[in-house]
Amino acid sequence: MKKPYLLFFFAFTTLLSCIESKQKKNLVSEITNASKPKTISLIKQEEIDSILPNKSNTKNESDRKSPITIVKSSLSKNLYSDHKDIKIIFKNSGKKAIKAIKLEWQCLNSFNEHANGRNFYGEGTFEGKSTSLLKPGQIQIKTWEDFSTDASKITKVRANCIVFTDGTKWEIQ
Known part of the structure; x- marks a missing residue:
């Protein structure tokens, strides 16, 4: 009578240890890949029209002519860690x-001073790159991890250099 219970207990503990091991392995994988920007998803135009702004909130004329529209940033x-991540949603409007x-x-930062960068010195301006193909009208979400130690508010997001598949380049002047 004790053998079936013992067998069940052994099988259950073995299964639990396998699940915990897999979770730890996934966490280690996430931490080692943390410094790389991650493409979270590509979204179809129809699915995202509701969150697109109706008018541009950029004040610089060259930003308005950009083939990239910043939809949202957070x-x-x-x-x-104590570092902050930034998520930027952008659209190829060209x-x-x-x-x-x-x-x-x-x-x-919270004192309205330039936020510190990854290495704890004052910068305020940060940069990220995306090399994923972005077709006209397509929207992409990217997250850059560990970019700041004390950022509390995003004041400006823009594309300053764009390379097209035909080899041409657009840059802010």
Whole structure:
């Protein structure tokens, strides 16, 4: 009578240890890949029309002519450190497919001073790159991890260099 219970207990504990081992392995994988920008998803135009702004909130004329429209940006606290992550949603509003984008963003800390960078010194301006193909009208979400130690507010996000699949380049002047 004790053998079936013992067998069940042994099988159950073995199964639990396998699940815990897999969770630890996934966490280690996430931490080792943390410094790489992650493509979270590509979204179809129809699914995202509701969150697109009706008018541009950029003040610089050259930003309005950019083939990239910044849809949304947000900060989040990192789960395993005190550094902040930034998530930027952007759309290819041009007519050409894009091969690479260099994005730039500016942040302030709680004292309205320039936010510190990854290495604890004052910068305020940060940069990220995306090399994922972005077709006309397509929207992409990218997250850059561990970019700041004290950022609390994003003041500006823009694309400052865009390389198209045909080899041409767009840059802010």
